[in-house]
Amino acid sequence: MILNEYFALSNGVKIPKLGLGTWFIGDDKAAEAVCEAVKLGYRHFDTAEAYGNERGVGEGVRLASVPREELFVTTKLAAEMKDYDSAAKAIDESLAKAGLDYYDLMLIHAPQPWNDFRKGNYAEGNREAWRALEDAYKAGKLRAIGVANFEEADILSLTDAGLMKPMVNQILVHISNTPQELINYCQKENILVEGYSPVAHGEILKNEDIRAMADRYGVSVAQLCIRYDLQLGTVPLPKTANPEHMKENAAIDFEIAEEDMNVLRNFEHIKDYGEFTFFPVFSGK
Numbered sequence: 001m002i003l004n005e006y007f008a009l010s011n012g013v014k015i016p017k018l019g020l021g022t023w024f025i026g027d028d029k030a031a032e033a034v035c036e037a038v039k040l041g042y043r044h045f046d047t048a049e050a051y052g053n054e055r056g057v058g059e060g061v062r063l064a065s066v067p068r069e070e071l072f073v074t075t076k077l078a079a080e081m082k083d084y085d086s087a088a089k090a091i092d093e094s095l096a097k098a099g100l101d102y103y104d105l106m107l108i109h110a111p112q113p114w115n116d117f118r119k120g121n122y123a124e125g126n127r128e129a130w131r132a133l134e135d136a137y138k139a140g141k142l143r144a145i146g147v148a149n150f151e152e153a154d155i156l157s158l159t160d161a162g163l164m165k166p167m168v169n170q171i172l173v174h175i176s177n178t179p180q181e182l183i184n185y186c187q188k189e190n191i192l193v194e195g196y197s198p199v200a201h202g203e204i205l206k207n208e209d210i211r212a213m214a215d216r217y218g219v220s221v222a223q224l225c226i227r228y229d230l231q232l233g234t235v236p237l238p239k240t241a242n243p244e245h246m247k248e249n250a251a252i253d254f255e256i257a258e259e260d261m262n263v264l265r266n267f268e269h270i271k272d273y274g275e276f277t278f279f280p281v282f283s284g285k
């Protein structure tokens, strides 16, 4: 069962293969969602300073029916933090908000601030933020550190300067959006790829062709999507606060045939993300 399976990060830390996304779960609802998910067997939760629910996620982790060390909690340093001092302060604030002694993983949310996504050059700022994460890692506040939305050049701007190699890169991976070259690069470098928005933020649920393939396997579209990310070797992070969906999303004990994987890898990109298209992460950049 997928909920009992783990990948190992490059530093040996174990990370559950399936995580629960929490973007758009309100701070007042997050603790309950985490506790429900833990009851169903989830052990991995993905939050961010930008989601405004670190407090609720942390509360859920503290109230959950299993010990803290059995859970894997990720948060993200706000994309706008591009200097050492504000990054170091933000790390401590994220811990304080959640009421946790440590996070299992903390990521730089994006290589550029959101209002300049994929535009300006923030290489030096990323190195500063990364040094703050490295120091928190060495101090035991973070068990692993990584990045999100980083392209190969963004990763190289850290490692070429002699800084630690990120253990994780969390990127947009869903049927019809498969950044295969970046995935290959990360996997070659032993950087674990996490696939965010595995269900395309809900938009792919409307696609008739994907539904037809899901029907052929006797699974739901969400299940096909999550299984797809997993078979690419990435960690899917489907978001839901609905226990029925949580259960369904973890019931992915089936295998997508290689020829169907090829169809899905080359599947034409969905037209847009509906009312969520304005988010920088869905801008196609």
Ligand SMILES: NC(=O)c1ccc[n+]([C@@H]2O[C@H](COP(=O)([O-])OP(=O)(O)OC[C@H]3O[C@@H](n4cnc5c(N)ncnc54)[C@H](OP(=O)(O)O)[C@@H]3O)[C@@H](O)[C@H]2O)c1
Binding pocket: 020, 021, 022, 023, 024, 046, 047, 109, 148, 149, 170, 171, 195, 196, 197, 198, 199, 200, 201, 202, 205, 220, 222, 223, 237, 238, 239, 240, 241, 242, 244, 245, 246, 248, 249, 281
């Ligand atoms: N690093 C980044 O920049 C970044 C960017 C985006 C996302 N993320 C992370 O990735 C997580 C997932 O991405 P996402 O929130 O964009 O979207 P997603 O997980 O691709 O899709 C979520 C949508 O799918 C629906 N859904 C989930 N399971 C379902 C099921 N079994 N049946 C029917 N509908 C289902 C949800 O509805 P219900 O809520 O009603 O179940 C919700 O509308 C985020 O929560 C966040 O943790 C990271």
